[in-house]
Amino acid sequence: MPLLSFEDVGVERVAARRRVRILDRVTFSIESGETLGLVGESGCGKSTLAKTALGLIPASSGTIRFQGTDVTHSKRFTRDIAARMQMVFQDTGSALNPRQTILSALETPLAVRGVQRAVRRTRIAEVLDQVRLPADVLYRHPHALSGGQRQRVGIARAILLRPDLIICDEPISSLDIPIQAQILNLLTDLQRTYGLAYLFISHDLRAINYLSDRVAVMYRGRIVEILRQAEFRSGARHPYTRTLFAFVPGQGRAQAALSVSDPSVEAISDAGCRFRQRCPLASELCHRAEPELISIGVNHSVACHHAASVETPAALIREAAE
Numbered sequence: 001m002p003l004l005s006f007e008d009v010g011v012e013r014v015a016a017r018r019r020v021r022i023l024d025r026v027t028f029s030i031e032s033g034e035t036l037g038l039v040g041e042s043g044c045g046k047s048t049l050a051k052t053a054l055g056l057i058p059a060s061s062g063t064i065r066f067q068g069t070d071v072t073h074s075k076r077f078t079r080d081i082a083a084r085m086q087m088v089f090q091d092t093g094s095a096l097n098p099r100q101t102i103l104s105a106l107e108t109p110l111a112v113r114g115v116q117r118a119v120r121r122t123r124i125a126e127v128l129d130q131v132r133l134p135a136d137v138l139y140r141h142p143h144a145l146s147g148g149q150r151q152r153v154g155i156a157r158a159i160l161l162r163p164d165l166i167i168c169d170e171p172i173s174s175l176d177i178p179i180q181a182q183i184l185n186l187l188t189d190l191q192r193t194y195g196l197a198y199l200f201i202s203h204d205l206r207a208i209n210y211l212s213d214r215v216a217v218m219y220r221g222r223i224v225e226i227l228r229q230a231e232f233r234s235g236a237r238h239p240y241t242r243t244l245f246a247f248v249p250g251q252g253r254a255q256a257a258l259s260v261s262d263p264s265v266e267a268i269s270d271a272g273c274r275f276r277q278r279c280p281l282a283s284e285l286c287h288r289a290e291p292e293l294i295s296i297g298v299n300h301s302v303a304c305h306h307a308a309s310v311e312t313p314a315a316l317i318r319e320a321a322e
């Protein structure tokens, strides 16, 4: 049984008095202890997906299950499930209350669950040690800490209740490069200690590659490909996934492809493939019908009419070498 699963999940919001579809038939699952990387350009719906998983944004359609329990509607989102699914945010500053000391930020989730004071203090000392923060941070306020230290506090708070899944939404993008590497290593160590699963959302393809077992690629509100990390670079079938790595090894242009923001939401309601305007393979069929996300192998699904016929980057590289 997967830890978390989305089946055909849709999210609609009202913007400028119009209903817009932000997530469209999103389907994926995360197994216990694995890391699913989620990548896609700005505005494609990654944060919305994260908040929907946590019950913070209601799904308009589809089914969300956590360890087999249907949690699509927030009423089913019990305190127990909320404890087992935690989040680490991008913005280390606003994720913590500026008026609260770190001790109070870490004590509150335990106190509301009725954990005794002495047990709370022992657990807080334990998680501080695990995120490699000195005990004196407890008496400071968030503004007195560096960005990296604040993110460690965010991670400490996320592991306090021993969750099964942590959703990390761009957890390193506001940090300096050396600190980013430390946080990635910390996440890896904690995964081993707790048997954690991560949904790891990032624009940083190197971070995605470093941490993920599988990678889900999102484009304008839909998951267009899911594949094993080992195949992300060389076995991708969707033309959008392939553009992400079209310019390796420098990766600069790939990052540019990820930061393009053209989520013109109206286009989502069109009948055809949402990537067709940017796709070198677009055919008449792509203009007419939206491709479904279908399995094309072990741990590999793709939503492209031409997935079976296109050469993978690995094949193209081999061809060029011959």
Ligand SMILES: Nc1ncnc2c1ncn2[C@@H]1O[C@H](COP(=O)(O)OP(=O)(O)OP(=O)(O)O)[C@@H](O)[C@H]1O
Residues within 6 Å of the ligand: 013, 014, 015, 020, 022, 040, 041, 042, 043, 044, 045, 046, 047, 048, 049, 263
């Ligand atoms: N409350 C809302 N009402 C209407 N539209 C919204 C709302 N929240 C987000 N959107 C729109 O939904 C789309 C997806 O937003 P979301 O923040 O999930 O994208 P993202 O992939 O996380 O982007 P980024 O990488 O920049 O954080 C965007 O076009 C955004 O403008």
